[in-house]
Amino acid sequence: MQRAYLTVIVSSRILEKGKSSSFHFNTKRKETVMQTPVDTRWMIRRDLPEVLDIEAQCFECPWMEEDFLCCLRQRNCTGIVALLQDRVTGFMMYEFIKHQIHVLNFAVAPWARRQGIGKQMVSKLIYKLSPQRRHEIILEVRESNLPAQLFFRSQHLAARAVLHGYYEDTDEDAYQMSYELPGYQEMLVAHQPKNRISDFWDILHRQQGVA
Numbered sequence: 001m002q003r004a005y006l007t008v009i010v011s012s013r014i015l016e017k018g019k020s021s022s023f024h025f026n027t028k029r030k031e032t033v034m035q036t037p038v039d040t041r042w043m044i045r046r047d048l049p050e051v052l053d054i055e056a057q058c059f060e061c062p063w064m065e066e067d068f069l070c071c072l073r074q075r076n077c078t079g080i081v082a083l084l085q086d087r088v089t090g091f092m093m094y095e096f097i098k099h100q101i102h103v104l105n106f107a108v109a110p111w112a113r114r115q116g117i118g119k120q121m122v123s124k125l126i127y128k129l130s131p132q133r134r135h136e137i138i139l140e141v142r143e144s145n146l147p148a149q150l151f152f153r154s155q156h157l158a159a160r161a162v163l164h165g166y167y168e169d170t171d172e173d174a175y176q177m178s179y180e181l182p183g184y185q186e187m188l189v190a191h192q193p194k195n196r197i198s199d200f201w202d203i204l205h206r207q208q209g210v211a
């Protein structure tokens with residue numbers, strides 16, 4: 001029941017469109033590429049005022065406190081904050097589903113952008129992948145949220161589907177983007193069970209020139 005609530009109430013609000021003022025190609029970026037190292041840790045209730053502040057600055061339809069709490073109460077959901085000198089500069093919420101990490105919310109404070117903080121958060125997620133358990137990261141981005149699409153693409157997530165009318169508020173489409181652990185497909189093939197029947201089909205296919 002709770003799981004259904006999370007999916008219906010929270011997923012419908014996830015990854016909302018950024019306020020247009022926050023989204024622009026940062027043409028005034030300094031030439032030197034900065035990567036500010038951030039600390040990350042689990043989100044706790046005390047972080048919520050800062051998290052909600054960032055959320056409100058990033059999205060037109062921001063999550064409310066109850067949305068975060070609802071998520072954090074789920075056993076399969078996690079919140080992570082990125083800290084710069086003890087100040088919350090970014091956060092992400094994700095849920096573990098069977099073989100995937102599904103990102104529900106992801107944001108960096110406008111004043112802290114283009115310093116590699118988002119990139120470090122994605123790296124944390126990638127680090128959690130393993131061939132045995134979750135081998136894929138998935139998320140949805142609004143069709144109009146080009147900066148986020150470019151960001152995730154720069155982190156090697158690829159668009160794999162268009163979800164029509166995904167967002168209830170505007171009926172906007174979402175791009176579903178994903179990242180799969182490199183080499184996972186090859187590993188699957190290599191570990192396919194072998195027996196006399198599969199050997200027979202391999203030989204037959206080779207004789208028939210089927211790949």
Ligand SMILES: CC(C)(COP(=O)(O)OP(=O)(O)OC[C@H]1O[C@@H](n2cnc3c(N)ncnc32)[C@H](O)[C@@H]1OP(=O)(O)O)[C@@H](O)C(=O)NCCC(=O)NCCS
Nearest residue numbers: 015106107108113114115116117118119147148150151154
């Ligand atoms: C998208 C977002 C998380 C990026 O965070 P960030 O900390 O600024 O990203 P990084 O500094 O790690 O950027 C890494 C790379 O992503 C790409 N990138 C990031 N922001 C970009 C933008 N606005 N336009 C184009 N490319 C961008 C760049 O290639 C960048 O590398 P570079 O700075 O060396 O060129 C941040 O802009 C944000 O919070 N946006 C609002 C919330 C949002 O839309 N969340 C996603 C919902 S799906």
